[in-house]
Amino acid sequence: MDRYLVFGHPVRHSKSPFIHTLFARQTQQELEYGLAEPAVDEFAQALRTFFDQGGKGCNVTVPFKEQAFTLVDRLSLRAKRAGAVNTIKLTDDGVLLGDNTDGAGLVADLKSHGVTLADSRILLLGAGGAARGALAPLLAELPSELVIANRTHTKAQQLAAEFHDLGPVTAQAYEQLAGPFDLVINSTSASLQGELPPLTPALIHTDIAIYDMMYGASDTAFISWAKQHGARQIMDGLGMLVEQAAEAFTVWRGIRPGTKQVLRELKRNLGVI
Numbered sequence: 001m002d003r004y005l006v007f008g009h010p011v012r013h014s015k016s017p018f019i020h021t022l023f024a025r026q027t028q029q030e031l032e033y034g035l036a037e038p039a040v041d042e043f044a045q046a047l048r049t050f051f052d053q054g055g056k057g058c059n060v061t062v063p064f065k066e067q068a069f070t071l072v073d074r075l076s077l078r079a080k081r082a083g084a085v086n087t088i089k090l091t092d093d094g095v096l097l098g099d100n101t102d103g104a105g106l107v108a109d110l111k112s113h114g115v116t117l118a119d120s121r122i123l124l125l126g127a128g129g130a131a132r133g134a135l136a137p138l139l140a141e142l143p144s145e146l147v148i149a150n151r152t153h154t155k156a157q158q159l160a161a162e163f164h165d166l167g168p169v170t171a172q173a174y175e176q177l178a179g180p181f182d183l184v185i186n187s188t189s190a191s192l193q194g195e196l197p198p199l200t201p202a203l204i205h206t207d208i209a210i211y212d213m214m215y216g217a218s219d220t221a222f223i224s225w226a227k228q229h230g231a232r233q234i235m236d237g238l239g240m241l242v243e244q245a246a247e248a249f250t251v252w253r254g255i256r257p258g259t260k261q262v263l264r265e266l267k268r269n270l271g272v273i
């Protein structure tokens with residue numbers, strides 16, 4: 001049977017096996033999908049062993065995405081732009097192809113929520129790996145403006161300069177943000193520590209959409225904050241998780257699984273519905 005897995009550390013709580021097993025059942029593909037948690041300095045060896053032993057493809061998550069970028073034979077354009085690899089496929093001619101489906105997953109999830117990106121003003125919080133992966137796919141949707149704000153402002157400036165040729169992207173300091181924005185996307189890891197990016201509630205207006213790339217069984221700090229200040233539409237990153245997985249599954253198997261039912265089952269599994 002074709003073998004896939006996700007590499008990460010820690011990875012025990014990953015929902016990827018659950019999601020890909022449902023995709024395989026739905027599309028009647030024969031495959032198995034597991035977990036691998038190599039020590040941080042043993043990822044390269046573990047990756048090689050997996051493919052030497054017949055593995056067909058893998059996902060890569062924290063903290064291995066940047067290292068995976070350096071280990072594959074070839075990179076997709078979106079992986080090059082993201083500077084990180086979250087999906088690897090062994091091609092029929094034995095090449096390890098590195099791809100990145102995170103940004104596509106974000107955009108697909110936003111669209112499935114009915115969010116209009118064309119001509120919109122987007123505020124992207126954070127300038128780390130998650131922001132980098134999101135930039136090109138967001139700019140491809142032709143927003144009228146994409147502003148990056150980051151705690152370390154120079155990192156936002158560097159990122160904006162790097163993606164400037166792809167669209168109207170600029171950097172603004174948190175304390176100087178000039179709204180109104182139609183959509184605010186939190187790509188920071190602040191929610192992991194229960195913290196909030198330093199935003200003023202004045203940014204929230206009745207028509208704003210709020211997206212946190214993080215998710216949890218209960219609301220993240222950012223989502224609680226947005227609810228408290230009356231944002232119209234509030235979304236967490238669970239849908240992005242399922243959409244990036246669907247994109248990876250499509251890369252591997254050449255068949256696109258449906259995501260709605262799988263997202264519903266995942267929510268049930270997590271106890272959020």
Ligand code: ATR
Pocket residue numbers: 125126127128129130131150151152153155187188189190195196197198
């Ligand atoms: P990832 O790959 O998940 O993006 P990362 O590269 O470590 O992780 O980036 C984390 C991002 O969250 C950074 O933009 C970081 O800001 P700095 O560049 O100033 O470090 C941001 N971040 C983390 N904790 C934060 C907090 N409490 N408030 C605001 N931003 C925070």
